[in-house]
Amino acid sequence: MPKKKPQPPHLKIISHRGASGHRPEHTLASYELGARYGGDFIEVDLVATADGHLIARHEPEIGQTTDVASRPEFADRRRTVTIDGREVTGFFAHDFTLAEIKTLRAVERLPDVRPYNAELNGRYEIPTLEEIVDLADELTRELGRPIGVYPETKHPSYHASLGLDLEPPLIALLRERGLHGPEPRLPVFLQSFEADSLRKLQELEVPLVFLMGTGEQWQRYTTPEGLAEVASFAQAIGPEKSLVIPVTEEGGLGEPTSLVADAHEAGLLVHPYTFRSENHFLPPKLRSGDDPTAYGSFAAEYEAFFAAGVDGVFTDHSRHAFLAREMFLAQA
Template sequence: MSTLRPVLSSTLALLGSATLVAPVAAQTEAIEQQRQDLQNFQVIAHRGASGHAPEHTWYAYDKALAMGADYLELDVHMSADGRLVAIHDTTLERTTDGQGPVKEHSLDELKALDAGSWFNAAHPEYADDAYAGAKLLTLDEVIDRYGQDVRYYIETKSPKDYPELQDALVSKLEAEGLVQSGSVVIQSFSQASLQEVHDLNPDIPLVQLLWYSPSEDGNTLEEWTGVTPSPADITDADFQAIADYADGVGPNDLYEGEPVIDAGFIEQAHANDLLVHVYTINDKDQMHQLLDWGVDGLFTNFPDRLKEVLAEEE
């Protein structure tokens, strides 16, 4: 018996190693598959199908998925009791019947709000009585509903207001297996937020959001947070500084109807190994132009409209 025990122990150890190696290999393959998929064009449902239904509700998310969106785009804030909540604005007035900053309300208080009736008043052509009384959603609820069957494109909102946001978000995504399954992209206007996420888990694809608008003198464009200079003055070094932590950039296309980027911007980003996902594009002609310029994805409130344009391009 004494001679058999070392052999048995070694065999069990090898079997245990094999069971560990298989999941790790599968995770590596899933993450790599996501990065390969991102090289193809992505339909990103901006706050869900938010042109058709109240943003960040089940109605908008379910419609987006039914329309064939590749990613559900979510904006994440934190409640006063530290829960991750899907809502765009820092305050409640625009999309609920509540008032004040999101961060000053507990989850129970946020859950008591009507997050759907506003849409019927603002968009009567898409109104539905069922939207009245729609509830704000937690990230937990969204993940519980869709799991790893859906890909999520999550924005860290107002990270200066929530120093713990990045750690809480990454921990949740890891615990649910969404990083390992290649199911999530994280975006932010905050360079510091993305750099923190990168440090927490470098396997998560990151996109640096950019907002270009005229400077005070109106003679040039400037980026809202100073991440880059004007598109006219941007250099390879500027793009490379982003590529050190991110996989892509997400610029606006227009400011008050005037273009802020062009085909050259997209070509230069690509030359520096960065994807370009442009927001928020709802006009078909604009979609066609950006596709002609070679963008890698578009945020849209109307995923069905973008899918129609893609079919026209084939």
């Protein structure tokens, strides 16, 4: 009998846009490093090109994450659109064909916080979902453990208004690659901030994650009644992490809310976002000084959330999450 591949611990490390604390986000290099640093899942934001291909970008606006603004041949593509009620000016993936997208190169979205990533500007292509699945397969074989995929439909209603629905090509590709059903070939979670998008993906029979921000539109879902409603169309929630453990007025981590316990009572997993190790992102009391690029006491933050009972974390620094998980599980 073939040797069974080892399964990761129950606490999942979700490499947020890859190892985006170490490489420009949403590049194959970032995804690969996230897995090599201990990540269990490659997390992907999906947007559509003009010809309907799914590519990995943080938003439909690609001016801040590619070199498109410096390319004179595309200068006339700059425009202003309204996305979910907000005016955005820039360059948009849906105004480019995949062939045009492939001529662009990724740049660091947060150069002031991650100047070392900015040194890699121009080195990496913009990947398609197909290429990301291929990479997950390669890494699974090489590392001897399953590397899952965790795609998000990004602004699905907006894409639908353009006639570029994200769900049909996502469903088609996952079916083609055997990433559907109760036992997909690789672990799969699908995520969205929009419940209707998740409902369209239910036919794949894989775990669905309802993302929850801190705005008013999500408040009702944080109650036991709201979580019961979420459980009718999803298997997990992805809350902004302050919904699990708020930051106090003094700048430290407060007491956990009841969200994790309430979600578990509703049968939902909890994967909060986003854990980052730089001082810039940490609560004031966990910072190591005034340098926003330096690492602070990230391990203390992970430990608090693991102790609160979360089932996984979205992280820009997979290695840090991996080491924190190892320490936490060794003490359990």
